[in-house]
Amino acid sequence: MVFVRKAQGRSGSTKVQLAERRDGRDVVLEHVGTARTDAELAALLAQARRRLHEGQEALDLDGVGLEDEGVPQRPGLITSKRSALLWQVLTEAYSRLGFDVIDDDAFAQLVLARIVEPTSKADSVRVLNEIGVAPASLRTMFRALQRAQQLDYRGQIADACFTHALASGDVSLVLYDVTTLYFEAENEDELRKVGYSKERRVDPQIVVGLLVDRRGFPLEIGCFEGNKAETTTIIPIVKQFAQRHGIADMVVVADAGMLSAGNLRELDQAGLRFIVGSRVTKAPKDLESHFRWHGNAFTDAQVIDTITPRDQRGTAVRTSDPHRRAEPVWDPKVHAKSWRAVWAYSAKRAARDNKTLTLQESKARAVVAGEKAARTPRFVKTRNGATELDETSLARARDLVGLKGYVTNIEATLMPASEVTANYHDLWHVEQSFRMSKTDLAARPMFHHTRDAIEAHLTIVFAALAIARDLQNLTGLSIKKIVQTLRPIQQISVQIAGHEHIAADPITPAAETILDALGIDAQ
Numbered sequence: 001m002v003f004v005r006k007a008q009g010r011s012g013s014t015k016v017q018l019a020e021r022r023d024g025r026d027v028v029l030e031h032v033g034t035a036r037t038d039a040e041l042a043a044l045l046a047q048a049r050r051r052l053h054e055g056q057e058a059l060d061l062d063g064v065g066l067e068d069e070g071v072p073q074r075p076g077l078i079t080s081k082r083s084a085l086l087w088q089v090l091t092e093a094y095s096r097l098g099f100d101v102i103d104d105d106a107f108a109q110l111v112l113a114r115i116v117e118p119t120s121k122a123d124s125v126r127v128l129n130e131i132g133v134a135p136a137s138l139r140t141m142f143r144a145l146q147r148a149q150q151l152d153y154r155g156q157i158a159d160a161c162f163t164h165a166l167a168s169g170d171v172s173l174v175l176y177d178v179t180t181l182y183f184e185a186e187n188e189d190e191l192r193k194v195g196y197s198k199e200r201r202v203d204p205q206i207v208v209g210l211l212v213d214r215r216g217f218p219l220e221i222g223c224f225e226g227n228k229a230e231t232t233t234i235i236p237i238v239k240q241f242a243q244r245h246g247i248a249d250m251v252v253v254a255d256a257g258m259l260s261a262g263n264l265r266e267l268d269q270a271g272l273r274f275i276v277g278s279r280v281t282k283a284p285k286d287l288e289s290h291f292r293w294h295g296n297a298f299t300d301a302q303v304i305d306t307i308t309p310r311d312q313r314g315t316a317v318r319t320s321d322p323h324r325r326a327e328p329v330w331d332p333k334v335h336a337k338s339w340r341a342v343w344a345y346s347a348k349r350a351a352r353d354n355k356t357l358t359l360q361e362s363k364a365r366a367v368v369a370g371e372k373a374a375r376t377p378r379f380v381k382t383r384n385g386a387t388e389l390d391e392t393s394l395a396r397a398r399d400l401v402g403l404k405g406y407v408t409n410i411e412a413t414l415m416p417a418s419e420v421t422a423n424y425h426d427l428w429h430v431e432q433s434f435r436m437s438k439t440d441l442a443a444r445p446m447f448h449h450t451r452d453a454i455e456a457h458l459t460i461v462f463a464a465l466a467i468a469r470d471l472q473n474l475t476g477l478s479i480k481k482i483v484q485t486l487r488p489i490q491q492i493s494v495q496i497a498g499h500e501h502i503a504a505d506p507i508t509p510a511a512e513t514i515l516d517a518l519g520i521d522a523q
Helices: 038-051 084-096 105-116 121-130 138-150 153-168 234-245 261-269 280-286 288-294 347-368 391-399 417-425 428-438 451-475 479-486 509-518
Strands: 002-008 014-022 025-035 077-082 173-182 205-213 218-225 251-254 273-278 303-309 338-345 380-383 386-389 403-408 491-496 499-504
Touching: 002 025, 002 038, 014 038, 025 038, 038 499, 084 105, 084 451, 084 479, 084 509, 105 121, 105 138, 105 451, 105 479, 121 138, 138 153, 138 451, 153 218, 153 234, 153 451, 173 234, 173 428, 205 234, 205 428, 218 234, 218 451, 234 251, 234 261, 251 417, 261 273, 273 280, 273 417, 280 288, 280 303, 280 338, 280 403, 303 417, 338 347, 338 417, 347 380, 347 386, 347 391, 403 417, 428 451, 451 479, 451 509, 479 509
Parallel strands: 173 251, 251 273
Antiparallel strands: 002 014, 014 025, 077 491, 173 205, 205 218, 273 403, 303 338, 338 403, 380 386, 491 499
C-alpha cells in the first residue's frame, strides 16, 4: 500500500515522499518536496495526501531524524481530528449575526451543536467531541439554560436579528404563523395542554408563534399554552416585536387562521397594516355583484378589488351592491364598517379544487348509497332520518373553485391588488422556517418539562434557526447540505518524534463554493 513518508535529511530539512513497503523496506515512489519550516511541511503533507490513490486512508509518517531514509521508523500518531472548516463557518455566522454579544460560550456551543446534529443537551457533548471542539461541562450547559432565562438571552438574540434584517433587507413587511409541538407525556400542566394539533395528535402540546421577515429570517418567537386558540397568539407576538424595536408602521401578513374581527381591529388600532387570508365562504357575499352580472365565470389571474364586512359573523353591513356592476373602492372614511377585500382567481387552483371536490363528492355519494360507513362527510345532509347528497352546497362550492381572498386595511392607492396577493404569497417563507426548525433543528422540546426549560430550549432553536436561515440565504443550500459538505473535511494533528504537526483534508469543490458564497478564507 502506498503511504506518505516523511524523513529528515542531513541539512535539517524534512522530505515528504510517497513510498511503498516492499520486501521489508520502504521504496520511494515519488519525492513530493522538501520542507524547511512547519508551514511548508503542513502544505507538503496535504499535497502528498492528495496524490495518494483515491480511497486510500493510510497516513504512515516516518519519524523525524532519520539518517538512513531506507530504514522504516515508527508511524506518526494522530492526536486529534477536528471539523475545523465547519466550525469556522458556524462560529463566523454566529458572530456575523451579532450573537456574540452574549458572553456565554456554553450557550453558543448549544446553539451551534444543534445545527450540526440536533439532539439532547446531554448528547451535545458527544457532538462537539466528534467534531473536535472541547465542550463545556454538562453542568455548565444546563446552567447556560438557566442564564438564558434569567438574563433574557432571547431578547438579545431578537435585537441582533432585527439589526441584521434591517441592514440586509427591510422589516416593513413581516410574516406570522403558528405551529404546535407535542410531548409524549400523560398529564397536562400549566403550559403543556391538549389542544388543536396540526399533527392531529392528542398529546399535551405547546403553541409556538413565529414572526419572520419576507425572506424567512426569524425576528420574534413566542410560546403559548397548548390549548390556546391560534387567533389569540398573533397580537401578543406582533405587539412585543413592535414595542421591542419601536416600530410604528409595518405590514403584518398572516393566513386565514388569524382572521378574526378582534385581531384585525387591534392591529388597525395599533396603527399597523395587515394582509390576512380570507375564507372562501366569504366570497358569495363579497362578490355578490360579480355573480349577478357575470355568473361564476372568471378568467385566469383575474383580480377583483372590493370590500368585506369588518364583523365576520355576518351583520347587516352591505358589501358588494348587486345592483351595480362596479365594485366599491375601499375608503376607510367612507366604509368605516368594512375592510378592503381582494379576490384572485387562478385556473391552476381551480383545477386542484375541482379534483378535491370530486373526491369529496364521490365519498359523499358512497355514504348516501350505503356503500361506505363513515362519519358524515362534506356534502352529506340528513333529512327525516335519511342521508342525502347536499346538492346546493356542492354547487356553491363548485362556483367558488379557484378563488382566493385577502383582507387588508391598506388602501389601493398605497398598494395595488397585485402587490397584496404577491405579499401574501411570501407566507411560504415562514412555513419553510417552521419546517426547518421542526426537522433540521428538531425543535420539539421532548427532554424538557418545566416552562423555563422549554422557553430556554426555544431560545436556542430561535438562534439556531437564524444562523441556518442566514447561511441558506447566502449560499442557496439547505443547512443540512452545508453540514454534510463541510463536516467530513478534517484538520488532523499528528505527533512525530515528539513534535506536533498539522495536516488537513483537501477542500472539495462543493466546500469551495460554500466558502466563496460566504466570503470566507479557510484558516
